[in-house]
Amino acid sequence: VGRGQGALGVLNRCLPLLSCPVCGGTLGVADTSLRCARRHTFDRARAGYYDLLPPGHGRTAIPGDVRTMVEARRRFLGRGHFDSISDTVIDLALRTPPAVVLDAGCGEGWYLSRLMRAHEAPTDACFIGLDISRDALRLAARTHRDALFLVNDVGHRLCVADASVDVLLNIFAPRNEHEFARVLRPGAALIVVMPADDHLRELRALVPLLGIQHDKRERTLARFDTAFEVGAQQEVRYATSLTPDDVRDVVHMGPSHWHVTSDFQADALRVTVAVDVMMLRRI
Numbered sequence: 449v450g451r452g453q454g455a456l457g458v459l460n461r462c463l464p465l466l467s468c469p470v471c472g473g474t475l476g477v478a479d480t481s482l483r484c485a486r487r488h489t490f491d492r493a494r495a496g497y498y499d500l501l502p503p504g505h506g507r508t509a510i511p512g513d514v515r516t517m518v519e520a521r522r523r524f525l526g527r528g529h530f531d532s533i534s535d536t537v538i539d540l541a542l543r544t545p546p547a548v549v550l551d552a553g554c555g556e557g558w559y560l561s562r563l564m565r566a567h568e569a570p571t572d573a574c575f576i577g578l579d580i581s582r583d584a585l586r587l588a589a590r591t592h593r594d595a596l597f598l599v600n601d602v603g604h605r606l607c608v609a610d611a612s613v614d615v616l617l618n619i620f621a622p623r624n625e626h627e628f629a630r631v632l633r634p635g636a637a638l639i640v641v642m643p644a645d646d647h648l649r650e651l652r653a654l655v656p657l658l659g660i661q662h663d664k665r666e667r668t669l670a671r672f673d674t675a676f677e678v679g680a681q682q683e684v685r686y687a688t689s690l691t692p693d694d695v696r697d698v699v700h701m702g703p704s705h706w707h708v709t710s711d712f713q714a715d716a717l718r719v720t721v722a723v724d725v726m727m728l729r730r731i
């Protein structure tokens with residue numbers, strides 16, 4: 449099945465890679481659901497994503513990013529402020545053009561879809577985005593019809609077969625070293641983007657905690673030490689000028705959303721963008 453055939457084409461391409469979150473069995477299509485041989489069944493949402501959380505798993509406890517955050521992020525990313533980050537990710541990801549790409553914590557799918565467009569893809573390439581947030585995946589699935597979006601908790605078992613993934617993106621999102629090692633085939637690339645200490649530092653005068661911890665990069669590398677070797681490390685650093693709308697969106701698209709009121713206003717501001725982009729190779 450070729451690309452550009454919408455939701456069904458992408459599902460058929462990716463189906464062999466998926467596994468049941470309850471028993472680990474392979475999944476098949478049953479009406480508008482996915483179902484394994486033991487009849488564990490997972491529904492397709494109207495927007496087109498599939499809910500692959502095991503029954504009872506954190507339905508209300510962990511919604512991930514809520515709609516206001518997702519919409520703010522879409523507007524902000526659409527205005528180009530993080531294009532250089534995305535370009536660096538694309539450059540690393542396409543060093544060995546991948547057939548299977550997984551984005552863990554994909555949000556509304558902006559990075560995944562930019563990679564998809566940059567990729568002179570083999571027609572059977574499979575792009576899968578995982579996120580815990582239904583609000584994020586609703587927007588992702590409606591916009592990016594050539595990728596498959598699945599509700600998954602990165603903190604638990606991912607619904608993807610062992611050693612099946614060529615490139616795994618993990619961009620400003622939670623990580624799971626055991627699961628990432630399991631789903632990546634030997635030689636495959638894990639591309640991690642994380643904020644450096646002074647990322648968006650000018651914003652901290654305006655809003656409390658943007659949640660950047662010290663030594664993040666070293667600690668992350670240490671956690672991935674046993675199954676990965678460092679393939680590339682790059683710091684992406686520049687300044688960008690934000691309009692008042694941009695400032696409002698960048699505040700609402702991250703954890704600081706929970707610490708400001710909805711009528712938060714700000715002046716234009718020039719901010720530092722500073723992130724570490726790492727490519728780790730699965731040994």
Ligand SMILES: C[S@@+](CC[C@H](N)C(=O)[O-])C[C@H]1O[C@@H](n2cnc3c(N)ncnc32)[C@H](O)[C@@H]1O
Nearest residue numbers: 512513553554555579580581601602619620621
């Ligand atoms: C800062 S956003 C980044 C989204 C996207 N990678 C981007 O940079 O545009 C973090 C994302 O991680 C998701 N997330 C948080 N906890 C998660 C979990 N346990 N499993 C999967 N996704 C999670 C959130 O819903 C959100 O979409």
Ligand SMILES: [Zn+2]
Nearest residue numbers: 468471484488
């Ligand atoms: Zn099952």
